[in-house]
Structures are given as structure tokens and as C-alpha cells.
Amino acid sequence: MPNIVIVGAQWGDEGKGKVIDIFSKKADLVARYQGGNNAGHTVVIGKDSFILHLIPSGILHKGKSCIIGNGVVVDPKALLEEIKTLESKGIKISGRLLVSRNAHVIFPYHKKLDELREAKKKKIGTTKKGIGPCYADKAARLGIRFVDLLDDEVFKEKLKNNLDEKNDILSKIYGVEGFSFNELYNEYTDYANRLKKYICDTTLVLNDAIKKRRRVLFEGAQGTLLDVDHGTYPFVTSSNATAGGAATGTGVGPTKIDKVIGVVKAYTTRVGEGPFPTEFPKDLMEKIRTKGNEFGATTGRPRRCGWFDSIVVKHSVMVNGIDEIVVTKLDVLDCLGSLKICTAYKFEDKIYKDFPSDIRVLSDCEPMYEELPGWEKDTTGIKSYSCLPKNAKNYLKKIQKILDTKIVLVSVGSDRKQTFSRE
Numbered sequence: 001m002p003n004i005v006i007v008g009a010q011w012g013d014e015g016k017g018k019v020i021d022i023f024s025k026k027a028d029l030v031a032r033y034q035g036g037n038n039a040g041h042t043v044v045i046g047k048d049s050f051i052l053h054l055i056p057s058g059i060l061h062k063g064k065s066c067i068i069g070n071g072v073v074v075d076p077k078a079l080l081e082e083i084k085t086l087e088s089k090g091i092k093i094s095g096r097l098l099v100s101r102n103a104h105v106i107f108p109y110h111k112k113l114d115e116l117r118e119a120k121k122k123k124i125g126t127t128k129k130g131i132g133p134c135y136a137d138k139a140a141r142l143g144i145r146f147v148d149l150l151d152d153e154v155f156k157e158k159l160k161n162n163l164d165e166k167n168d169i170l171s172k173i174y175g176v177e178g179f180s181f182n183e184l185y186n187e188y189t190d191y192a193n194r195l196k197k198y199i200c201d202t203t204l205v206l207n208d209a210i211k212k213r214r215r216v217l218f219e220g221a222q223g224t225l226l227d228v229d230h231g232t233y234p235f236v237t238s239s240n241a242t243a244g245g246a247a248t249g250t251g252v253g254p255t256k257i258d259k260v261i262g263v264v265k266a267y268t269t270r271v272g273e274g275p276f277p278t279e280f281p282k283d284l285m286e287k288i289r290t291k292g293n294e295f296g297a298t299t300g301r302p303r304r305c306g307w308f309d310s311i312v313v314k315h316s317v318m319v320n321g322i323d324e325i326v327v328t329k330l331d332v333l334d335c336l337g338s339l340k341i342c343t344a345y346k347f348e349d350k351i352y353k354d355f356p357s358d359i360r361v362l363s364d365c366e367p368m369y370e371e372l373p374g375w376e377k378d379t380t381g382i383k384s385y386s387c388l389p390k391n392a393k394n395y396l397k398k399i400q401k402i403l404d405t406k407i408v409l410v411s412v413g414s415d416r417k418q419t420f421s422r423e
């Protein structure tokens with residue numbers, strides 16, 4: 001297996017955690033390249049269920065090195081909690097987890113600003129983890145990285161500069177109290193001391209490993225339609241969730257990446273605000289949300305559900321350069337008598353067959369569907385593609401044809417074992 005990027009092809013929660021876990025078996029290193037603890041990646045192994053927020057999902061395979069790359073924004077408190085939770089379940093972290101010294105650090109003022117902005121009229125529906133404000137500081141060259149945190153003099157100066165500005169914004173714009181320098185300094189110095197053993201130059205580690213022909217799996221968080229450049233802006237996250245982010249978010253050049261695999265849910269979901277052309281009407285929404293257990297792995301919020309949107313996934317195939325597809329949650333559609341696939345949008349008498357970035361078109365368009373018969377049979381126990389009901393195969397074939405991209409794996413349940421190859 002060469003170096004592979006696994007990327008979400010819709011609005012996140014496609015089942016990337018499960019897919020990463022499966023592909024980790026054949027990888028030597030697994031690297032997160034963007035996002036932060038806004039992500040929630042679920043891996044189910046028999047009776048055990050794990051939700052990973054910052055630590056790569058490869059951690060559940062013994063002996064794999066797991067990297068938090070420079071493109072990730074890290075809340076050290078959340079990271080320490082995640083380490084503790086995994087260790088309490090018998091997962092070894094020490095010696096296996098490496099955190100980039102260039103990764104930016106999330107501070108309480110980032111979370112506060114995220115919350116306050118969300119309380120305003122035009123909401124994004126963020127996870128309120130401080131992701132947007134932390135990336136904003138990174139772009140504004142104000143951010144504090146782990147390498148800064150480890151240098152007392154640099155940290156003091158940067159924290160002071162940041163607090164001068166942030167406390168001003170908090171009091172003057174939002175009328176709330178700011179943060180104390182001493183408290184934050186002590187809290188974050190303690191985090192730095194506890195995380196020191198994990199922090200290193202992960203770019204060197206990854207490139208060295210690739211030179212030695214060790215295999216790297218790049219774990220995307222969020223999904224293509226939440227990408228800050230290619231998603232439904234402004235209703236997106238603040239990073240490049242697309243495959244290109246794997247290069248910038250780890251320092252591994254694009255020529256070293258061999259393959260991109262897209263994870264595609266058999267229908268569509270999104271959490272938070274923003275346009276969603278194929279969103280179900282209320283009854284169907286309830287039915288699929290319940291059957292698919294569509295509640296956020298990070299915030300517990302109910303996910304919005306809708307029909308498969310091929311305009312969205314075609315866009316994903318293009319902007320990520322997706323070579324192969326894994327289809328997840330096919331079993332959730334077992335309960336439907338007929339299925340719809342969106343193949344075009346209609347807006348003001350114009351037909352769109354390519355993804356429109358105009359938010360007005362996306363919000364007000366009428367989706368045009370092709371209808372297919374359902375299979376109404378339980379697929380959760382199926383072990384091979386050939387045993388799938390005929391109509392389920394037809395549904396997958398239709399998707400494959402529209403996307404002009406090979407489906408290589410199909411998932412029919414949350415467990416590691418409920419997966420089979422397309423061949």
C-alpha cells in the first residue's frame with residue numbers, strides 16, 4: 001500500500017474513522033493534517049466504541065505511529081483528556097503519538113470568541129471549539145504554536161500581545177470580561193510540560209519514513225463541502241479538509257502522495273447551518289436520522305439528513321482528485337421502498353449539472369432527481385458484494401457510473417467487520 005489520503009466527500013461524518021481504522025492495518029504511520037477537536041471519528045470494534053477527536057484513528061492498531069500534523073489546531077486540554085481516556089481503555093500512547101511543533105494552539109479566548117460570534121444573528125452552527133478564531137490568528141500571524149509554548153520568553157511575549165488584543169475585543173465589542181495573563185500562562189505552561197514528550201518536527205519524521213518506504217495514511221477531518229476554499233462558504237470550517245490539505249498540513253510534498261480515497265455516505269448529512277439542496281422533509285428526516293443514528297459525535301447535535309447528491313460528490317471527486325470510493329451506511333437505506341439520487345439543480349430556469357459556488361443558487365435551487373427502487377432487506381449481515389440485494393447493487397452501480405469513479409469498499413454497519421470489497 002502506498003501513501004494514501006482518506007478524505008470526506010460530503011459534509012463530514014461520512015464514516016472516515018471506520019475507514020481509516022481499516023486502512024491503518026496496512027499503514028506504518030497515520031497523520032491528521034487539518035481541523036482540530038471539532039472532528040469526531042468513530043471506530044467500533046466488537047463491543048468497544050471509540051470516538052477520536054484529535055488523535056488519528058490509527059491509534060487503535062498496535063504499533064502504528066500517529067501524527068498530529070502542523071495543519072491541525074490543537075486544544076491541549078482536549079488532547080490531554082483524549083490521551084487519558086484512551087490510556088484508561090488500555091491503548092498505549094507513549095512513544096506512538098507525535099505532535100508537530102508547528103501546530104497552532106487553541107486558547108480559551110478562541111473558544112470564547114467562537115461562542116460569542118455564534119450567539120450573533122448570522123450563525124454558522126460551529127462546534128464552538130475555537131477552531132475558526134485559532135485559524136484566523138494563524139493567518140493573521142498572531143498565533144501561538146507548540147514551539148512557542150516551549151520557549152518561555154517567546155510564550156510570555158506572544159501571550160501578552162494576544163491578550164492585549166483579545167481582551168480589548170472581548171470588552172469593547174462583546175462587553176464581556178477578558179482573560180488573566182497569569183492564569184493562562186500557568187495553565188498553558190503546565191500543558192506544555194505534560195505534552196513536551198510528544199512534540200517534535202513531524203515533517204522530518206514523515207519525510208524520513210517515506211524515504212525508508214514506510215507507508216503513510218493521511219486522515220482527513222470534516223469533509224469537502226466544509227473546506228474553506230471548496231465548500232459551501234461561509235458555512236464551512238476554517239481549514240482545507242480536501243486532499244491538498246494533506247500536503248500543506250504535514251509538509252509532505254504532493255509528489256509523495258500516491259492515492260486519494262473518498263469516503264461517501266450512501267445518502268447525505270450535514271450538521272450546523274448552511275444550504276443543503278437534497279434535505280429530507282420532516283418524516284423521512286426522522287426515519288433516517290433514527291435508523292442511521294445521525295447525531296454528532298462531537299456535539300451530540302442531530303444531523304440533518306437528505307438524499308444522495310451526486311452534484312456534491314462529483315465536485316468532491318474533482319477537487320480532491322479522488323481515485324477510489326468507499327461507500328458507507330448503505331444499510332441505513334434498507335428501510336426505504338424507493339430511493340432518489342440528485343443529478344441536477346434547477347434555479348431560475350437554469351439547469352446546473354456542476355456544483356455552483358453561489359450560495360443563493362445552493363439555498364434556493366430545486367434538486368432534480370432520478371428515482372430507483374429500494375431493496376427493503378436487511379443488509380447488515382452481508383459479507384460479500386455478490387450477496388447484496390439486486391436493487392442495492394443497482395443503486396451502487398448508478399452512483400459509480402455518475403461519478404465515473406470506482407467503488408472499492410462497501411460498509412453495511414459500524415463494526416470493523418461489516419465491510420466488504422466491491423470485487
Ligand code: GDP
Binds near residue numbers: 014017411
Ligand atoms: P467520521 O467523522 O467521518 O469519522 O464519521 P462519524 O464517526 O462522525 O459518524 C459516522 C457514524 O456512522 C458513526 O457512528 C459510525 O460508527 C457509523 N457508521 C460507520 N459506517 C457505518 C455503516 O456502514 N453503517 C452504519 N449503520 N453505521 C456506520
Ligand code: IMO
Binds near residue numbers: 041126131270
Ligand atoms: P468530522 O471530522 C461534521 C461543521 C460544524 C459547522 C462547521 C464549522 O467528524 O467529519 P467549526 O467548529 O469547524 O468552525 O464548525 O463545520 N463541522 C463538522 N461537521 N463533521 C465534522 O467533523 C465537523 N467539523 C466541523 O457543524 O457546521
Ligand code: MG
Binds near residue numbers: 012014039041042297
Ligand atoms: Mg464525525
